[in-house]
Structure formats: C-alpha cells, structure tokens
C-alpha cells in the first residue's frame with residue numbers, strides 16, 4: 357500500500373485571494389503548498405484594466421508571508437467596455453495570463469460582467485490573435501432556467517455558439533460541475549480545457565441539503581447530484597490533459613455565509629491537497645494526482661511545471677486542520693470535507 361507520494365509542487369488555476377484583511381488571512385494558506393495561482397479579478401470594484409491588475413499584483417506581492425515563493429498569475433475581468441488594446445498590451449508584457457468572462461449576475465461580484473456577448477467580440481477577436489485564454493464562469497442567468505441546469509444550458513446556448521463563431525479562441529471552462537460539462541470539454545474540437553474544484557470532487561448536493569442546510573457548502577455553480585460528482589471524479593483522475601485543478605477557494609466571512617441570504621463560495625485552500633490525495637486514492641488513481649495538480653495546468657498555460665516537489669504521507673492519525681481562521685474582519689470557516697483525511701502534506 358502506498359503511504360507516501362512525492363509530486364511536483366502544485367499550482368491553483370482558479371483562486372480568490374480578495375483584498376485587505378481577508379487577503380492577509382488566506383494568502384499563507386495558498387502559498388504553503390502552491391507555487392502559482394490564477395488570481396480571480398472579481399474584487400469590488402473589479403480588476404478591469406492592466407493598471408488595476410498591476411496594482412492588485414503588487415498588493416498581493418506586498419502581503420506575501422516572509423520567504424514565500426509564490427507567483428500570482430493575474431487576470432482581467434471582462435466588461436462590455438474593455439479595451440482590446442489594453443488587454444493585448446497587458447498580455448504582451450507578461451502581466452496577465454487570462455481574461456475572465458462572468459455572465460452578468462451569474463455569481464459573486466459579477467454585476468459588472470457581460471450581458472451581451474457580441475459586445476465583447478472585439479476583445480475576443482484580439483485574444484484569438486495573440487493567443488490569450490478566456491476563462492469562463494459557465495452558467496446562464498435567465499430566470500427560466502433552473503439553478504441546477506444553468507451549466508448545461510450555458511453549453512448549449514452560449515459556449516457552443518461562441519466557439520462556432522471563434523473556433524481558435526482558447527477557452528477554459530471553469531469549475532465544471534456536471535457530466536455534460538465534462539463530456540463537452542473531453543470531446544469538443546479545438547483549444548478547450550476545464551478546471552475542477554476540490555469541493556465538487558468531495559461533496560454532492562446531499563451533503564449540502566440532507567439533515568439540515570449547510571451554508572458553507574453553498575457555492576456557484578451549485579453542487580449537483582452524486583452522478584455528476586462521479587463524472588467529475590472520473591475526469592480529474594483520468595490523466596486527460598484537458599482537466600486540471602482550480603480550487604475556486606473563495607473565502608467569505610462567516611457572517612456573510614451564515615445568513616438568511618448567504619454568499620456563494622467555499623474556502624478550501626488550506627486542506628485542498630489532503631482532500632485531493634483522499635479522492636485520488638479512493639479512485640485508485642494516486643498516480644494521476646500530479647498530472648491534475650501540477651502538470652496539466654502549466655502545459656495548458658504554456659508554462660513549465662514547477663521544479664520543486666511536495667510530499668504527501670498517509671498516516672493513521674487524521675489531519676488536524678483548523679475549522680476556522682481569524683481575519684481582522686471576523687471568522688472564516690474552512691471547507692469541511694465531511695470525512696477524516698489521512699494524507700498529510702509533510
């Protein structure tokens with residue numbers, strides 16, 4: 357039985373660091389294990405221009421724990437006023453690694469996102485020319501579509517037509533939650549990849565809703581039924597280079613989560629690697645963990661994998677991650693994997 361594995365140091369291809377007190381609290385939780393992360397731009401106000409991204413990157417670098425070896429990979433929040441020249445220049449100088457499409461109203465801080473996709477075609481055309489990837493929160497927002505069907509509807513109504521118009525656009529479908537999303541990314545022609553979160557591999561909607569409603573499992577896209585969770589697990593552990601880790605670690609203060617109208621987002625940076633080793637062992641696929649966390653993502657973004665390594669060890673005693681963290685603004689709850697974890701990062 358394997359009791360220890362060493363893999364190249366992982367990267368996180370979808371991460372929310374927020375700003376100020378929250379950023380100071382969560383940044384060490386990521387830099388402890390991860391070398392790089394694609395930084396989500398959905399601040400208030402969002403990171404829209406190259407100038408915004410440079411300033412945010414500098415705030416992140418200034419908040420790094422002493423001695424941390426971590427590179428934030430910045431993104432821009434696409435709006436209907438985004439300037440194609442600004443985007444292209446930011447990419448050319450190495451400042452940004454992706455542009456993020458939030459359909460307006462789809463998720464946390466997406467109000468300034470895109471309402472009419474055709475209005476951003478000039479930006480997307482330029483992204484095709486320079487080879488800049490588009491990361492997508494793939495859900496429709498129309499009220500006629502049930503929240504559990506919004507990802508699938510997005511494929512049919514938005515993503516497939518968009519990619520027919522722009523077959524050369526590099527697309528990352530973020531935080532895939534359905535079998536339909538997995539099948540699409542696995543089978544579609546052209547330059548497409550998908551990220552999968554830690555929590556969507558570990559929980560399904562029963563965990564969120566049976567025996568009481570658990571607001572800390574509420575995120576978007578919402579967790580689906582167990583058959584979708586199984587499809588995500590098969591994809592993540594398959595070794596298919598189109599799938600890789602984007603934790604979508606998305607911290608919100610407890611007060612905002614444990615509320616009559618709670619925020620969407622799961623904070624999982626701290627225990628993600630223990631969770632993933634647990635999942636991959638359950639799927640008899642520990643040999644595919646490195647591809648998912650450390651190889652497929654860099655290959656997709658045209659970067660070299662990290663040279664250094666981390667080691668995970670399976671021990672009889674479970675891990676003892678803190679249930680909560682203190683920020684200067686209040687407590688923050690860590691993702692509860694709903695099962696003891698025995699894989700320790702050494």
Ligand SMILES: NC(=O)N[C@@H](CC(=O)O)C(=O)O
Nearest residue numbers: 372463464575576606620621
């Ligand atoms: N995933 C979430 O539920 N929330 C994210 C936004 C997002 O990634 O959609 C957040 O910023 O809190």
Ligand SMILES: [Zn+2]
Nearest residue numbers: 463493576577
């Ligand atoms: Zn999202």
Ligand SMILES: [Zn+2]
Nearest residue numbers: 372396604606
């Ligand atoms: Zn996210």
